[in-house]
Amino acid sequence: xMLTSQFxxxxxxxxxxxxxxxxxxxxxxxPMRHYQQTAADCGVAGVDRGHLERCFRQQFSAMxxxxxxxxxxxxxxxxxxxxxxxxxxxxxCVDDRLTxxxxxxxxxxxIAHFRTNACWSHIEGARELVQRVRVAGKCVGVISNFDxxxxxxxxxxxxAGKFDFVLTxxxxxxxxxxxxxxxxxxxxxxxxxxxxLHIGNKLDMDYAGALNSGWSGLLxxxxxxxxxxxxxxxxxxxxxxxxxxxxxxxx
Numbered sequence: 001x002m003l004t005s006q007f008x009x010x011x012x013x014x015x016x017x018x019x020x021x022x023x024x025x026x027x028x029x030x031p032m033r034h035y036q037q038t039a040a041d042c043g044v045a046g047v048d049r050g051h052l053e054r055c056f057r058q059q060f061s062a063m064x065x066x067x068x069x070x071x072x073x074x075x076x077x078x079x080x081x082x083x084x085x086x087x088x089x090x091x092x093c094v095d096d097r098l099t100x101x102x103x104x105x106x107x108x109x110x111i112a113h114f115r116t117n118a119c120w121s122h123i124e125g126a127r128e129l130v131q132r133v134r135v136a137g138k139c140v141g142v143i144s145n146f147d148x149x150x151x152x153x154x155x156x157x158x159x160a161g162k163f164d165f166v167l168t169x170x171x172x173x174x175x176x177x178x179x180x181x182x183x184x185x186x187x188x189x190x191x192x193x194x195x196x197l198h199i200g201n202k203l204d205m206d207y208a209g210a211l212n213s214g215w216s217g218l219l220x221x222x223x224x225x226x227x228x229x230x231x232x233x234x235x236x237x238x239x240x241x242x243x244x245x246x247x248x249x250x251x
Contacts, residue, residue, distance in 0.1 A: 006244070007136065007245050010248065011136055011138065011197070013195065013251065014196060015138060015189075015191050016140075016185060016189060016196040016197070017133045017138045017139070017199065018142060018167075018197070019200070020206050023123075024123065024126070024200050025123055025126040026122065029121050035056070035091075035106075035110065036052060041109070044106065047091075055090045059089040059090045063082065063086045067082055069169050070082045070147040070170050072169070072173055083107065083110070083111050083147070084107040088103040088104070117157055120156075120157055122157065125241045127158070129199075132241075140163055141163055141164055141185055142154070142167060143182065144168055146170065148170050167181065167184060167185060176205040176206065177205050177212065179213040193213060194216075196216070197218065198216075199240070200217070200219065201219065203228050207219040217232060220233075220234055220236060
């Protein structure tokens with residue numbers, strides 16, 4: 001589809017547009033169903049999904065406290081080992097009779113599985129928006145709280161070559177909303193913060209993180225919570241795209 005003059009006008013001030021990934025461009029499809037199925041494939045059947053979800057939430061919170069940012073600052077832990085430990089602790093919480101070999105087998109399979117297109121789906125309007133921003137001549141990037149395998153996920157989902165850079169919190173050494181992660185692409189590309197726009201789904205991480213770093217921000221808020229600027233908040237990515245196409249956005 002051709003660019004509308006309104007779309008071009010709305011983005012005129014920006015040289016750089018970045019996107020969050022999870023729940024902005026891509027959605028994880030029922031992750032615990034994949035955990036349950038992978039366990040069954042490894043001979044561990046009958047795992048209760050509710051119990052699994054509770055254990056996962058508890059262990060994920062604990063791992064994020066003990067080894068923040070997928071272990072990026074933990075010298076004895078790489079990101080794969082971080083996930084291996086999380087999977088082992090999650091299934092160990094569900095059933096403490098599982099052996100280290102069983103836990104490791106499930107862990108290895110899950111790490112590989114979650115980097116394929118089997119676990120992710122496209123959010124409506126996402127590919128179109130990224131493409132239009134590219135056609136408008138902007139530098140297009142990703143800023144995501146994610147481990148370094150994000151490029152692999154994006155490629156598996158058909159985004160190869162669509163971004164000028166993919167910056168993960170792991171590689172940055174800090175997570176959104178820390179301004180240092182927003183500053184990295186500005187320094188690398190010699191772009192001013194006023195010339196940068198970030199689009200995401202988290203009020204604190206994405207919208208406030210961008211604004212506090214001197215950027216502009218757009219927020220996709222499917223739950224319709226308040227607390228953000230209504231001019232910059234949309235119920236879906238599709239409606240955000242439509243607004244860029246048809247309405248004048250007040251920055």
